[in-house]
Amino acid sequence: MLLHEPGRYPVAYFPIVGIPSGVLEPGEHTTRHRDLGPTSWYTVRSGEQSRQRAAWQHTELPDHAAELKGRVAFAWRAMDAFYEEDERIVGHAADNYHRIGIRRTGRHLVVRAGDRTVADSGRPLVLHESGCAPRWYVPRADIDETALTPVEGQTFCPYKGLCDYYDIGEARRAARSYRNAYREVDRIGDPVSFEPGEVDVHLDGVRLRLEPGQKVASPGVDRNLDLDETHPVGQP
Known part of the structure; x- marks a missing residue:
């Protein structure tokens, strides 16, 4: 699911149930999104590699954003690559409304x-x-x-x-x-x-x-x- 916010690049949110066990390690760091509420951050692990504060989840979503419940976003710069289908997406996700x-x-x-x-x-x-x-x-x-x-x-x-x-x-x-x-x-x-x-x-x-x-x-x-x-x- 792609989230569009004014003045920000689009961000993809993935169902947490589709993320392999052991990839996300809960951390102590939390922040608060002005529109989406409290946000918990994860360390992302893959094999011997790990990246701190590399993924996040909004934990107390307001009703207008309930579709993001149970979904996690990954920090673009913390990952080695993002893909849509078989093509690598670089820079940041494209906005279909951008002209x-x-x-x-x-x-x-x-x-x-x-x-x-x-x-x-x-x-x-x-x-x-x-x-x-x-x-x-x-x-x-x-x-x-x-x-x-x-x-x-x-x-x-x-x-x-x-x-x-x-x-x-x-x-x-x-x-x-x-x-x-x-x-x-x-x-x-x-x-x-x-x-x-x-x-x-x-x-x-x-x-x-x-x-x-x-x-x-x-x-x-x-x-x-x-x-x-x-x-x-x-x-x-």
Whole structure:
């Protein structure tokens, strides 16, 4: 069963009766969910491996959430892998209600880091994504790529693919690019997007600011991912 909560990634809950004996070890750690009540945490064991606080169960569910009774969720980052049918799901579970739209625009976008102009384009792409502020992608031909320093550590988006990051001077992870974007969003596969909280991004002469309430917390840098794993079966 997939639980959707505002501002959070979808979370899968599994019937506890379907979990092999010995996998879940009750712990002393408890928390309280603001909507679902008291929550007990488990250590997850498999062979000689164990992960503390790697699964949880809501123990006193309100009537409106009774369907979650007897179900347990596993912490995404504590597990080695999640699967739907025979395909590995990476990053986090996808939300079927999540939408992405990409449009070409003739608006003027300029990116500066201090006195240096990093990008100047009259043909950016704008990406609209559910719950997020519009994100602007600049063709590499309109970017001074000598300003971009690739950094280690990629993240994964189940809607766009594997994301690379760049430092710009002292600004850390100030730009991003999906150079191996999924086919459905391959229009952003080469362009670069800049973080208005790290460098100065001006759109038609107006400086962009981070918009409160529209930024979803990053799931963090993914472990042990390679390009083959991030593409579903049958997709290049």
